[in-house]
Amino acid sequence: MKIFLDTAIVSEIKEAWELGIIDGVTTNPSLIMKSGRNLQDTLTEITNIVDDCVSGEVISLDTEGMIKEAYELMKISSKIVIKVPMTKNGLKAVRILSKENIRTNVTLVFSANQALLAAKAGATFVSPFLGRLDDIGHESLILIEDIKQIFDNYSYKTQIICASIRSPLHVMNCAKIGADIATVPFKTLMDMFNHPLTDNGIERFLKDYEKSTK
Numbered sequence: 001m002k003i004f005l006d007t008a009i010v011s012e013i014k015e016a017w018e019l020g021i022i023d024g025v026t027t028n029p030s031l032i033m034k035s036g037r038n039l040q041d042t043l044t045e046i047t048n049i050v051d052d053c054v055s056g057e058v059i060s061l062d063t064e065g066m067i068k069e070a071y072e073l074m075k076i077s078s079k080i081v082i083k084v085p086m087t088k089n090g091l092k093a094v095r096i097l098s099k100e101n102i103r104t105n106v107t108l109v110f111s112a113n114q115a116l117l118a119a120k121a122g123a124t125f126v127s128p129f130l131g132r133l134d135d136i137g138h139e140s141l142i143l144i145e146d147i148k149q150i151f152d153n154y155s156y157k158t159q160i161i162c163a164s165i166r167s168p169l170h171v172m173n174c175a176k177i178g179a180d181i182a183t184v185p186f187k188t189l190m191d192m193f194n195h196p197l198t199d200n201g202i203e204r205f206l207k208d209y210e211k212s213t214k
């Protein structure tokens with residue numbers, strides 16, 4: 001499974017990229033706001049760090065506006081993926097952009113039918129949101145299983161990005177289901193490294209090494 005970093009903070013992206021464990025980056029207007037910088041500058045810097053797949057989100061709600069924003073974002077780098085909301089106008093934009101071989105990521109997906117429609121429109125990626133579904137008492141993993149089954153049934157090439165990830169357990173479960181990608185906040189990615197037995201094991205080995213050299 002690929003791992004994308006779900007952040008617009010450049011220092012986090014640099015650190016994760018140097019660890020060799022991420023394959024791309026996703027941003028959204030809230031993450032850009034948190035980074036304290038503007039979209040263009042941030043995406044430019046991110047595309048200079050990672051090899052591919054940097055999602056930048058459009059904010060227009062009409063198809064024409066989305067397309068115009070997409071063309072502006074594509075001027076930054078061919079690594080950019082255009083993130084559009086799961087709306088009728090969004091899917092019209094996806095259809096147009098996919099015909100021009102511009103990659104799209106349909107975001108704010110909360111049902112399997114929405115994912116099916118996005119795939120039919122030619123989306124490169126769909127982003128179902130786990131955490132926000134869990135927050136309202138829904139079983140988010142069932143959504144990922146359903147989308148995976150539908151895409152497999154009909155051999156859709158659209159890739160599933162598990163988004164709104166809140167814990168290492170989310171990541172593990174998405175990998176077990178066979179999702180293509182999980183986009184993970186930096187803290188969750190760092191938490192994936194941790195196991196107390198690893199720390200205890202290192203401590204014990206070091207103590208024994210010191211004893212053996214006395």
Ligand code: E4P
Nearest residue numbers: 006026028127132163164165
């Ligand atoms: C990524 O594509 C999504 O925009 C992001 O994962 C949403 O996460 P949140 O629900 O924690 O805001």
